[in-house]
Ligand SMILES: Nc1ncnc2c1ncn2[C@@H]1O[C@H](COP(=O)(O)OP(=O)(O)O)[C@@H](O)[C@H]1O
C-alpha cells in the first residue's frame with residue numbers, strides 16, 4: 001500500500017490515517033449537471049432572442065418580416081385561431097383555444113413517430129433477412145443500394161400518387177428516411193458482431209433463432225439506435241414537406257399557409273413550435289435509449 | 305486405463321480462405337487427453353493451436369482424421385466442451401449473473417434455478433458479490449474468472465482455454481494460475497490450455513504438447529513430473545525451462561526461415 005502523497009516507510013504503511021470526512025453535497029452531482037445544462041440552455045436561447053429583440057429595438061429589422069419573439073409570442077390567441085382543425089388556406093377558426101394547436105402538433109408528431117417505428121422495425125427485419133438469406137441478398141441488395149441515396153423528398157410525388165392525400169404519404173416519407181439507413185446499417189453491424197459472441201452462443205447450444213434474439217440483436221441495437229437518432233431531424237424535415245403538399249393538416253400545412261398569406265408572426269410561431277418538438281423528440285429518444293440500452297455508459301454514444 | 309476424455313487421431317486442417325492460397329494449419333496430429341488431465345499446448349504462433357481448440361469445440365470441421373470426446377465423434381459444439389478466449393467475451397448487455405446463466409437460459413432452465421446456479425458458480429470463482437454488476441465494471445482478471453464461471457456453470461467435461469491470461473498483467477496472471485488449478489481440482493474437468501508462456505506451461509501442466517511450426521504437428525509431449533505447488537526455484541523447474549526454450553527455439557527458427565523463403 002502506498003500513500004497518495006509523500007513517502008511510505010517500511011512498517012508505517014497505511015497506519016492510522018484519519019478517515020476523510022465526506023461532505024454530503026446539497027444537490028447530487030447528476031442533478032447539478034442537469035440544472036447547469038438547463039441554465040446554459042436558457043442563457044443560450046435568451047442571448048439569441050435578446051440579440052433579435054435588440055435589432056428590432058434599434059430598428060434594424062422590419063417587424064413585418066422578422067417579428068422578434070415578443071411580437072410573435074404575444075398575440076397567441078390571434079395566432080391560435082389559424083390552427084383550426086379544418087385549416088385550409090385563409091380559414092379562421094370560430095372558437096379559439098389551445099386544442100387545435102395541440103391537435104396539429106400531435107398529428108405531426110404522431111406521423112414522425114409511426115414512420116420512425118415502422119422504418120426501424122422493417123429496416124431491421126429486411127436488413128437481417130438480407131444478411132442471412134443469400135437469395136434475398138442477391139435479389140434485393142442491388143435495388144436497395146440504388147434506392148438508398150435518393151432523397152426522401154423525391155419520393156413525395158410517388159407517395160401522393162400511390163397513397164393519395166392523407167396521413168400515409170407523410171408517414172411514408174418518414175419511413176423512407178430511416179428505412180434504408182437502418183437496412184444497410186443492420187447488415188454492416190451484424191457483420192461486425194464479435195465472432196466470439198457467436199461462438200459462445202453456439203457452444204451453449206443456442207439455436208439460430210435464440211442466437212439472433214439473445215446475442216445478435218442486443219449487440220447491434222446500440223448502433224442502430226444511433227442511426228435512428230441521426231435520422232430523427234431529417235424525419236422532422238421531411239414530414240413538414242409532406243404536410244405542406246400532400247396531407248391537409250399538421251405544422252407543415254400551417255407554415256405553408258402562413259407563407260402564402262404572408263403572416264410572418266405565424267411563420268415564426270410555428271417555427272418555434274417545430275424547434276421545440278424536434279428538441280423534445282430527441283430528448284425522448286435519448287431517454288428511451290437510456291432505458292433500453294442500459295449497459296451503454298452515458299458517455300459512449302448514448303449522450304449527444 | 306479409462307477411455308480418454310478427448311482423443312485426437314491423425315487430425316489435419318486445411319484452411320481454404322476465399323481468394324487466398326490455402327493454408328495447411330495442422331497435419332497428422334494425434335494425442336489423447338485423459339479424464340481430469342491438465343494439458344498445455346505450446347508452440348510458435350500460427351502453428352494451429354487455436355484451430356485445434358476450435359475443432360475440439362466443434363466450431364470448425366476437421367479436414368482429415370477424427371476427434372472424439374468420451375468415445376463420441378465431435379460433430380457440433382456442446383456445452384460439455386467449454387471454450388474460453390483471450391478476451392472474456394462476456395455480453396455487455398447482461399449482468400454478470402445473467403452472463404454466467406446464459407447457457408442455462410438457452411436451455412430454458414427456470415430463472416430462480418438459474419440464479420441459484422449462477423450464484424454458486426460465481427462463489428466458486430470468488431465473485432460471489434458481483435452478481436448484478438455489468439461486465440465493464442469488473443477488472444480484466446475478474447472478467448476472465450466470470451468467463452470461467454460461464455463455462456463451469458454448464459459442468460463441462462473438457463475446459464479449453466486459448467491464451468486466457470495473455471491480456472492480463474503479471475501479478476494478476478500469477479493469481480489466475482493458482483485460481484485455475486483450484487478450479488481444475490474441484491471441477492474434475494480435463495483442461496486444454498494454450499499459452500505462449502513456458503513458465504505457465506511448467507507451473508500448470510500434467511503434460512505439455514509441443515507443436516512444430518506450421519503445418520502444426522506434435523513435436524513432442526513432455527510430462528511435467530513435479531509435485532504441486534511448483535517452485536520456480538526448483539532446479540528441475542529450470543531444467544524444464546531450458547528444455548522448452550530449446551524445443552521452441554528450433555521451431556521459431558524454422559518458422560522464420562520459412563517466412564523468408566515465401
Ligand atoms: N478462419 C480462418 N481462415 C483461414 N485461415 C485461418 C483461419 N484461422 C486460422 N487460420 C490460419 O491457420 C493457421 C493457424 O492459426 P491459429 O490456429 O490461429 O494458430 P495459433 O493459435 O497457433 O497461433 C494460421 O496460419 C492462420 O492464418
Ligand SMILES: [Mg+2]
Pocket residue numbers: 353354355466
Ligand atoms: Mg491462437
